[in-house]
Amino acid sequence: xxxxxxxxxxxxxxxxxxxxxxxxxxxxxxxxxxxxxxxxxxxxxxxxxxxxxxxxxxxxxxxxxxxxxxxxxxxxxxxxxxxxxxxxxxxxxxxxxxxxxxxxxxxxxxxxxxxxxxxxxxxxxxxxxxxxxxxxxxxxxxxxxxxxxxxxxxxxxxxxxxxxxxxxxxxxxxxxxxxxxxxxxxxxxxxxxxxxxxxxxxxxxxxxxxxxxxxxxxxxxxxxxxxxxxxxxxxxxxxxxxxxxxxxxxxxxxxxxxxxxxxxxxxxxxxxxxxxxxxxxxxxxxxxxxxxxxxxxxxxxxxxxxxxxxxxxxxxxxxxxxxxxxxxxxxxxxxxxx
Ligand SMILES: Nc1ncnc2c1ncn2[C@@H]1O[C@H](COP(=O)(O)OP(=O)(O)OP(=O)(O)O)[C@@H](O)[C@H]1O
Ligand SMILES: [Mg+2]
Numbered sequence: 001x002x003x004x005x006x007x008x009x010x011x012x013x014x015x016x017x018x019x020x021x022x023x024x025x026x027x028x029x030x031x032x033x034x035x036x037x038x039x040x041x042x043x044x045x046x047x048x049x050x051x052x053x054x055x056x057x058x059x060x061x062x063x064x065x066x067x068x069x070x071x072x073x074x075x076x077x078x079x080x081x082x083x084x085x086x087x088x089x090x091x092x093x094x095x096x097x098x099x100x101x102x103x104x105x106x107x108x109x110x111x112x113x114x115x116x117x118x119x120x121x122x123x124x125x126x127x128x129x130x131x132x133x134x135x136x137x138x139x140x141x142x143x144x145x146x147x148x149x150x151x152x153x154x155x156x157x158x159x160x161x162x163x164x165x166x167x168x169x170x171x172x173x174x175x176x177x178x179x180x181x182x183x184x185x186x187x188x189x190x191x192x193x194x195x196x197x198x199x200x201x202x203x204x205x206x207x208x209x210x211x212x213x214x215x216x217x218x219x220x221x222x223x224x225x226x227x228x229x230x231x232x233x234x235x236x237x238x239x240x241x242x243x244x245x246x247x248x249x250x251x252x253x254x255x256x257x258x259x260x261x262x263x264x265x266x267x268x269x270x271x272x273x274x275x276x277x278x279x280x281x282x283x284x285x286x287x288x289x290x291x292x293x294x295x296x297x298x299x300x301x302x303x304x305x306x307x308x309x310x311x312x313x314x315x316x317x318x319x320x321x322x323x324x325x326x327x328x329x330x331x332x333x334x335x336x337x338x
Contacts, residue, residue, distance in 0.1 A: 014050035015088060015181065015213055016074065021047045022082035023069050023237075043069040045237030046083065053180070056207045056214040058224035058231035058245075062322060066237040067217045068107075071183050074215070075105050088180060101130060104174030108186035111170055113158045119169045120154040123176060130177035137176060144172035147202050164195035171199065175206070181213040182206070188223055200226050221245075221315040235322060249291035254321045257314040258287045258298055263307035272301045283309075291316060 023044040031037045044066045051057055059067055072078040074087055076096030085092060090099045105112070113122040127137045145151055148168040158166060167187060174182060184203070188196045204227060206212050216228060224231050224245055231248055233241040241248055248254075258275065261284050268277040268285065275287040275298050289298055295313050302308055 015053040015055075016049075016051040016215070017086045018050075018070075018083065019048050019085070020083035021070070021073065021080055021085055023066070023073060023078060024081040042237050044073070044080075047234065047237070047239050048083075049232060049239060049242060051213060051215065053213055054207070054211040055230060056203075056228050057216065058228035059215055059217045059234070060219070060221075060224065060231060061234040061240075065234045067234060068185055069237075070234070071105070071185050071215070071217065074183060075099070075103060101177060102180050104177070104179035104182045106167075106170050106174045106182070106184045106187050108167060108184075108189040111158065111166055112173060113166070113169055115159050116157055118155045118157055119150065119161075119172075122158065122169075122173055123154075126173055126176050132177050136178065140176050140178065141172070144175060147205065148172055149198065164191045167191060168195070168199065171202065178210075179212065181215070183215050183217075185217045186219065187216070188218060188220055196220075196223075203227055221321070225315065233322060240322070246292045248321060249316075254291040254316040254324060255288040256291045256295070256316060258289060258295055258302070259312045259314060260285050260287065260302055260306070260308060261310040263309050266306065269302060269306060271305070272298055274298060275301075291321075 021044055022042070025041040025043055027039050027041055029037050029039055047066075047070065059070070061067055069078065073080050073085060074092060076092035076094075076099055079093040087099060088102050090102070092099050113119065114125070123141060126132070132140070145154070148171060150165075150168060150172060153161060153165055153169065156165075158169065161169060171184075171187065182203075187203075188199055191199065200223065203214060203216075207214055207227075214227075216223065218224065229244060231241070231243070231245050232239060233248065241251060255276075257278065260269070263283065265280075265283050266285075268280060269275070269287060270277045272287065274293060275289045278286040278288050280286070287298065287302075289295065299311060302311070
């Protein structure tokens with residue numbers, strides 16, 4: 001571990017500060033009937049960044065990159081193995097309870113709600129646990145119920161909720177105590193298009209009207225595109241990129257795909273400037289274009305010259321953007337991660 005450099009003095013606007021943050025797990029593996037081998041996993045391997053109050057930042061990277069581990073350290077669930085960490089001036093591992101009143105967390109893969117109780121009861125527990133003033137609580141609950149469309153769900157036991165309903169319920173639970181920062185670990189995982197749109201709209205509103213600082217982990221680049229002006233990419237526990245999404249696409253040389261459904265099977269569309277014909281499945285054609293470019297002129301050009309029935313734009317997935325950024329195919333990188 002390197003000697004920690006002093007953190008910038010508070011008051012410089014940074015709300016979350018990581019300085020050479022590390023988390024090393026020691027795992028024991030059976031290597032034979034009487035043999036066990038100790039192995040170190042450097043899940044977070046010296047990450048430094050700051051997030052200003054009110055920022056909405058995407059935190060992305062391939063499976064096993066160290067995203068959830070970072071979030072767990074930011075909440076105080078895990079204690080760092082090295083480096084320094086401050087959230088709102090608080091050291092999360094030391095003052096987890098004090099920090100809890102100022103942060104909200106949603107783990108898409110796990111619920112913080114009481115499985116057998118109706119949603120409403122989990123909220124009442126939060127009301128008491130965080131000692132939220134009654135009028136604040138009522139106001140926040142009413143707002144969440146309205147914006148997340150929870151009205152019909154409040155009296156349903158959590159185990160009977162669908163994944164998308166439960167996720168919306170979890171997001172509300174994380175916000176009843178007015179946290180200044182919200183960590184979201186894959187909040188749109190497994191949601192349908194409508195639920196995703198609702199969750200994104202809600203988060204955007206929260207960030208703009210309340211100035212809540214948001215750190216968002218996701219495998220869906222559309223989440224980032226619609227919500228975050230800044231994105232950080234981590235891989236193997238290290239920060240690989242910190243900037244805007246356009247820059248990430250440029251660094252990755254990524255392409256998006258315009259999928260067009262034509263009225264009938266036609267020869268490949270090869271006369272639209274800025275688009276490259278990739279393949280056709282019957283009347284459906286796939287056209288690639290630079291990820292940083294706008295799809296609008298392509299759509300207009302296709303619609304003007306071809307019998308267009310329907311279309312969609314597919315984002316490159318994060319794994320392929322990262323793979324292109326650092327060389328090697330996705331499969332090769334997968335292999336190297338084993
Ligand atoms: N409690 C633990 N004990 C041992 N190893 C762990 C533990 N938690 C995480 N790891 C390891 O640390 C690395 C980072 O895991 P982490 O869950 O932070 O990844 P992630 O970026 O959230 O990935 P995903 O996209 O799959 O959610 C992985 O190699 C994982 O196996
Ligand atoms: Mg994770």
